[in-house]
Amino acid sequence: MADSATTHPATKDPAKGPALLSAHSLARHGAWIALALLILFNLAFTPNFATWQTLNVNLTQVCAIVIVAVGMTLVIATGGIDLSVGSLMAIAGSLAPLIFMGKILPLPYALGIALAFVVPVLVAGAFGWFNGWLITRLRIQPIIATLVLFIAGRGIAQVMTNGNLQPFKTPEFQFIGLGRVFGIPFQAVLMIVIVLAAAWMLRRTVFGRQILAVGGNERAARLAGIPVVSVKRKVYLISGLLSGIAGLIVIARNSAADANLVGLGMELDAIAAVAVGGTLLTGGRATVIGTLLGALIIQLVRYTLLANGVPDAAALVAKAAIIVLAVWLQRPSQG
Amino acid sequence: MNNLNTLQLFRGIGRYGVLIALLLLILFGWLRYENFLGSFNVLTVLRYNSMFALVALGMCFVIITGGIDLSVGSTAALGSVVAAMLSPYGLVPGLLGGLLAGLVVGAINAFVITRLNILPFIATLATMLAASGCALLLAGNQSVSVSYDTAFIELGQGDVLGFPAPAWIALIAYLAGSVVLNFTSFGRTVLSIGGNEDATRLMGLPANRVKASVYMASGALAGLAGVILAAQFGAGQPIEGVGWELFAIASVVVGGTLLTGGVGSVGTTLVGVLLLGLIFNILNFENGLGWISLSAYWQSVIRGALLLVVVAVQAKLASRTEDAHP
Numbered sequence: 001m002a003d004s005a006t007t008h009p010a011t012k013d014p015a016k017g018p019a020l021l022s023a024h025s026l027a028r029h030g031a032w033i034a035l036a037l038l039i040l041f042n043l044a045f046t047p048n049f050a051t052w053q054t055l056n057v058n059l060t061q062v063c064a065i066v067i068v069a070v071g072m073t074l075v076i077a078t079g080g081i082d083l084s085v086g087s088l089m090a091i092a093g094s095l096a097p098l099i100f101m102g103k104i105l106p107l108p109y110a111l112g113i114a115l116a117f118v119v120p121v122l123v124a125g126a127f128g129w130f131n132g133w134l135i136t137r138l139r140i141q142p143i144i145a146t147l148v149l150f151i152a153g154r155g156i157a158q159v160m161t162n163g164n165l166q167p168f169k170t171p172e173f174q175f176i177g178l179g180r181v182f183g184i185p186f187q188a189v190l191m192i193v194i195v196l197a198a199a200w201m202l203r204r205t206v207f208g209r210q211i212l213a214v215g216g217n218e219r220a221a222r223l224a225g226i227p228v229v230s231v232k233r234k235v236y237l238i239s240g241l242l243s244g245i246a247g248l249i250v251i252a253r254n255s256a257a258d259a260n261l262v263g264l265g266m267e268l269d270a271i272a273a274v275a276v277g278g279t280l281l282t283g284g285r286a287t288v289i290g291t292l293l294g295a296l297i298i299q300l301v302r303y304t305l306l307a308n309g310v311p312d313a314a315a316l317v318a319k320a321a322i323i324v325l326a327v328w329l330q331r332p333s334q335g
Numbered sequence: 336m337n338n339l340n341t342l343q344l345f346r347g348i349g350r351y352g353v354l355i356a357l358l359l360l361i362l363f364g365w366l367r368y369e370n371f372l373g374s375f376n377v378l379t380v381l382r383y384n385s386m387f388a389l390v391a392l393g394m395c396f397v398i399i400t401g402g403i404d405l406s407v408g409s410t411a412a413l414g415s416v417v418a419a420m421l422s423p424y425g426l427v428p429g430l431l432g433g434l435l436a437g438l439v440v441g442a443i444n445a446f447v448i449t450r451l452n453i454l455p456f457i458a459t460l461a462t463m464l465a466a467s468g469c470a471l472l473l474a475g476n477q478s479v480s481v482s483y484d485t486a487f488i489e490l491g492q493g494d495v496l497g498f499p500a501p502a503w504i505a506l507i508a509y510l511a512g513s514v515v516l517n518f519t520s521f522g523r524t525v526l527s528i529g530g531n532e533d534a535t536r537l538m539g540l541p542a543n544r545v546k547a548s549v550y551m552a553s554g555a556l557a558g559l560a561g562v563i564l565a566a567q568f569g570a571g572q573p574i575e576g577v578g579w580e581l582f583a584i585a586s587v588v589v590g591g592t593l594l595t596g597g598v599g600s601v602g603t604t605l606v607g608v609l610l611l612g613l614i615f616n617i618l619n620f621e622n623g624l625g626w627i628s629l630s631a632y633w634q635s636v637i638r639g640a641l642l643l644v645v646v647a648v649q650a651k652l653a654s655r656t657e658d659a660h661p
Contacts, residue, residue, distance in 0.1 A: 081456075083581070134643075138650040141594050143403070143456075145646070147581055152639020158632035265577075268405075268460055275457055282454070313476065316468030320461040328451050 031293040038300045046307045062299045063187040064246040069270040070198045071239030073291045079215040079283025080142035082239045087153025089247030089263030092120035094157040097166040097257045113172045121244035128240015132233035157259035167256040177252025199288040215283025276326040357610045368620040384612040385501035386560040393553030394583040395604040401529040401596025402455035407557040408579030409467035410440045414561020416470045419479040419571025422487035429487040437558015445547035470573035479571035491566025501563040513601040529596025589645045
């Protein structure tokens with residue numbers, strides 16, 4: 001895979017003989033192959049598959065997941081996990097309407113809209129930074145540290161809005177979820193920009209290499225002089241910021257913010273996309289493009305099943321099978 | 336010697352700190368609210384929290400081995416649906432059906448984790464989705480009414496010797512769990528896997544078999560929690576159980592069990608469950624007083640804050656023990 005980046009390939013799979021090579025390369029390109037097969041299957045069997053509408057439906061379903069999953073990829077690359085993403089989406093999603101509807105401060109319309117884009121994302125970022133602080137300063141395991149905000153974060157969003165649905169009709173704000181650029185949904189453009197930026201960063205920048213080094217071997221990274229603490233705080237900050245953006249997209253798309261539902265279960269969707277995409281869950285090897293493919297595969301399988309009359313519940317079982325199969329195929333070979 | 340003392344101190348605070356917190360909370364409630372320790376309130380709290388207690392017990396064992404089980408919530412949902420569907424045939428078929436459904440999910444977890452060598456986090460994430468899908472398919476996307484003609488509902492709503500039936504089930508399960516963990520070779524192997532899995536294997540202990548049993552037990556207990564859920568609320572609920580896994584993890588952690596595995600206690604897990612459960616109860620009483628009106632949404636904020644305090648204290652103590660012997 002083009003952007004697959006590993007710190008120490010030699011230490012990751014030390015006893016990889018030529019016999020394993022074909023299986024290994026199959027695993028590396030598995031995501032592309034699976035996606036291609038899915039598209040071919042749909043072209044052959046699903047009516048009206050090759051239409052703009054199908055593309056748009058699938059893209060809008062997947063954008064928020066991919067944006068969150070990019071942050072999750074970076075977190076997992078350092079050997080961590082972020083369970084709080086869904087709750088942070090709820091916080092950002094609940095805060096934005098409060099701002100542009102003037103419920104906190106009566107603001108001029110345009111300023112309210114502008115702040116509604118900026119402040120919720122920054123707040124979500126601040127909570128993300130707090131996750132990183134807990135993990136690095138108090139040395140709490142990522143799964144527990146982010147569990148705190150997973151539980152409390154949605155509560156904060158619910159308390160802010162008293163649990164009420166906030167419906168709105170604000171085209172300028174909703175551009176982030178409903179707008180189009182040359183016929184392409186704006187959220188898809190945003191998603192692609194974020195994916196490309198993150199993929200470039202992970203592969204081409206010092207920070208990206210540091211992320212992988214921390215995930216590959218934290219002790220070694222520290223001894224090599226890599227600022228482990230600051231790298232970790234930054235990835236959780238990024239994960240928080242991206243969750244905030246995803247929260248805004250979701251409420252803009254729904255024309256309503258519901259603190260009980262925005263981002264519910266998102267942490268699992270994002271982790272599933274990362275796992276299917278071929279990022280190593282123990283850290284040290286990560287691929288942002290793979291995460292995009294993983295999310296597309298999961299979405300396309302669901303769409304294929306639904307379009308061919310399989311109930312949604314059965315699609316859940318299929319999703320479970322895909323996750324296990326993908327992780328099993330891509331597991332690092334046992335030494 | 337110094338190392339031993341600090342380690343004992345750390346464990347002691349982990350063990351008794353949470354118990355002291357629970358007692359303080361009960362004292363607070365007793366002094367502040369009328370009828371807080373009245374039998375109606377006490378029995379209602381016990382009846383309701385017994386489901387979570389069962390799930391947390393399984394989670395406790397899993398976490399002691401250094402693993403995690405995210406599938407318990409949807410396994411409970413699946414168990415409740417199966418139990419509700421079998422409830423017209425009587426108490427025993429309903430009970431066994433729910434248990435068996437949970438056991439099957441647990442067995443799949445065990446297979447994927449020990450045979451396919453997939454991380455527990457991902458394996459149980461997948462079975463969480465699968466169990467939820469199966470529950471929805473079986474139930475046809477709606478809740479399944481429980482038959483009131485048989486004794487099945489007694490499992491959730493009945494009393495034995497004046498004590499709620501589900502609370503008896505949870506109590507017996509905890510006593511059994513405590514004996515297994517502390518006084519059997521199986522229990523010692525569970526602890527040793529969490530301490531160092533490779534060393535356990537090299538010592539010739541059946542690490543894989545014990546790990547598999549732990550996940551199967553966790554599944555069965557979640558299925559049992561589902562049976563109680565169905566019996567208590569009169570319906571099998573395929574969409575219930577969302578977030579139970581994280582509540583269970585929080586209870587286990589609040590109870591002082593380390594997520595890194597190797598250290599843990601069954602008794603304090605129960606205390607953790609009751610502590611988190613009482614917060615909701617106290618919030619209700621507080622609103623009943625009429626001084627303030629806190630929405631139910633505050634309970635998750637308070638639970639999160641409590642979890643934060645506990646892990647922060649644990650982290651401080653842990654770093655102090657580390658400093659004692661670097």
